[in-house]
Amino acid sequence: MEIYDGEFISELESIARRVRAHAVTMIYQAGSGHPGGSLSAVDILVAMYFHLMKHDPKRPDWPERDRFVLSKGHGAPALYAALAEAGYLPVAELESLRKMGSRLQGHPCMRKTPGVEMSTGSLGHGLAAGNGMALAAKLDRKLYRIFVLCGDGEMDVGETWEAAMLASHYKLDNITMFLDRNKLQLDGPTEKIMSLEPLADKWKAFGWHVIEIDGHNMKEIIQATNEARSIKGRPTAIICHTIKGKGVSFMEGSLHFHGKAPNDDEYKQAMRELGVAPE
Amino acid sequence: MTWKWESQRKQYGRALVELGKERSDIVVLDADLSSSTRTADFASAFPERFFNCGIAEQNMIDTAAGLAASGKTVFASTFAVFGTGRCYDQIRQSVAYPKLNIKIVASHAGITVGGDGASHQIIEDLALMRVLPNMSVIVPVDSNETYRVVKTIANTKDPVYVRIGRADVPTVTDEDTPYEMGKATIMRDGDDVTLIGCGIMTSKSLEAADELAKHGIDARVINLHTIKPLDEKTIVKAARETGGVVTAEEHSVMMGMGSAVAMCLVENFHVPMKRVGIPDVFGESGACTELMERYGLTMENIVEAAHDVLKRKK
Incomplete structure (x- = not known):
């Protein structure tokens, strides 16, 4: 089977390395942005856009496409980098992030960027918006699926749980939520700022099928997503245990790099670690 | 003056049902107030296209955004106090900013709500809505105009806020008084x-x-x-x-x-x-x-x- 093919997995991993390098470079060039939460989400994004989703970069409005909503909108650099690698945007355009007149806003804007399904940035909105898409798919008897990537900080938001209830109430088995469980939010560790655990039990109690995986392991991401597809009558939450800043040693688990661009030296080191020449 | 006093909400319900018959892209959301806002009329006629979101207005607005982003024309209703202030961020981020096809038709606006008191008498909804880019704001004068407004805005693709009241109001227009959005x-x-x-x-x-x-x-x-x-x-x-x-x-x-x-x-x-x-x-x-x-x-x-x-x- 293709998904167990070692070469295939390592191809995804090398795309992920490029996406990480793009994301760090974009934030470095913009002088601001959120490296930590971008890097923790990269492997999920790559698995989505390069294997799991049915989509066509040449036709971003293709009605049958699967939908991906980045609820944690501050992960925009990683999303844009994945979209560029997939062919939605020229890779050269990535350097325009956060600059005046750019299609690449600091947080995703569905009216500006091809491939962006929902404008996000204010936290806690994406799951409910994904539910709306899932309801529409059911109404239209379409088979496309909806994938929403939430941050663990968004578990603080009341609306997340309102949406959790709605998805379960309307039996939305066509929506899958990835929870980027990197365990850090702006002010500190999630468990110190606002205790979230036991998270899996919470989602189960809300009627969701819950899977816990290593969010940096391509094979596990793929297997869990395929499992979600087979679950009928209820939505699936995939709790992805991740490391904030994954891939750059000094950003890993660092609060400092939640929302700060690297300086010149840090940037060079980050590129060395990612095995890419600085741009 | 001897005007007939009529309910705007009743005409809202009637217009919605007609729209539902005419067009399959019309969907309606409410937040546990459907019998008051009269979206219940649509709910009984088209149960598969009506989604009650419970007492969760923020969730309702973002759900509306997902439906609109998927090609639906969405009417979302609740009391004006909850349909604007309670979910202002959702309206700003997910309706106005992406300019989605969502019509917020909010009832029970103003002090004519009466006995419920200040908690329910929103007197600032027009301010909140008119300051949002991409948002149109309409206050129908009576029941006839409410009907015409709802039928008219269903043909636009942009966000609209419509404010109606709880109480019956004097009917000052005829059923055939022309209505044009943006033309006093x-x-x-x-x-x-x-x-x-x-x-x-x-x-x-x-x-x-x-x-x-x-x-x-x-x-x-x-x-x-x-x-x-x-x-x-x-x-x-x-x-x-x-x-x-x-x-x-x-x-x-x-x-x-x-x-x-x-x-x-x-x-x-x-x-x-x-x-x-x-x-x-x-x-x-x-x-x-x-x-x-x-x-x-x-x-x-x-x-x-x-x-x-x-x-x-x-």
Whole structure:
């Protein structure tokens, strides 16, 4: 089977390395942005856009496409980098992030960027918006699926749980939520700022099928997503245990790099670690 | 004046059901108030296209956004106090900013909610909605106009906020009175002073015009049903031809229809003006008519304001 093919997995991993390098470079060039939460989400994004989703970069409005909503909108650099690698945007355009007149806003804007399904940035909105898409798919008897990537900080938001209830109430088995469980939010560790655990039990109690995986392991991401597809009558939450800043040693688990661009030296080191020449 | 008093909500429900029959892209959301907002009429006719979101207005608005992003024309309803302030961020981020095809039709606006008191009497919804880019804001004058507004906005692709009341209101338009979004209706001609009303205060303005006529004053009455986009042309023309303007609204005078008119006139044609509306205070429980008297929303308040404007004209 293709998904167990070692070469295939390592191809995804090398795309992920490029996406990480793009994301760090974009934030470095913009002088601001959120490296930590971008890097923790990269492997999920790559698995989505390069294997799991049915989509066509040449036709971003293709009605049958699967939908991906980045609820944690501050992960925009990683999303844009994945979209560029997939062919939605020229890779050269990535350097325009956060600059005046750019299609690449600091947080995703569905009216500006091809491939962006929902404008996000204010936290806690994406799951409910994904539910709306899932309801529409059911109404239209379409088979496309909806994938929403939430941050663990968004578990603080009341609306997340309102949406959790709605998805379960309307039996939305066509929506899958990835929870980027990197365990850090702006002010500190999630468990110190606002205790979230036991998270899996919470989602189960809300009627969701819950899977816990290593969010940096391509094979596990793929297997869990395929499992979600087979679950009928209820939505699936995939709790992805991740490391904030994954891939750059000094950003890993660092609060400092939640929302700060690297300086010149840090940037060079980050590129060395990612095995890419600085741009 | 002998007007028929009718429910705007009933006509909203009727228009929705008709739209549901005509078009399969119409979906309706509510937040546990469907029997009050009358979206329940649509729910019984088209249960598969109606989604009750429970008492979760924020969730309702973002769910609406996902449906609209998937090609649906979405009507989302609840009480105005919950459908604007409670979910302001959702409206800003997921409706107005991405310019999605969502119509928020909110009932029970203003102090005519009555007994429920200040917690439910939103007097700032027009302010909140009109300041949002991409958002249109409409206050239908009566039940007939509510019906026409709903049928009209269903044909637009952009966000619209529609404010209706709880109480029955005087029916001042006919079923065939033309309605055009953004084009104010001149209800009565006159050259001495202009009375501009919206919602229930348009009927009060018409009453005030009758009263002024007894004193030989010829008032022009404009029904400014669309607060945004503002019909500047009709407003400026009236100011130019009558030399004085009184606005009347069941909303805080701080940032509602009257202030929109004032801003327009200050920049285009400066005339004496007075705003009748709720002062910068919260409401309270009471009967409709009592509350309208206490908070300065009577025909007499408009007449008095007109005399003040006329005095300053000279």
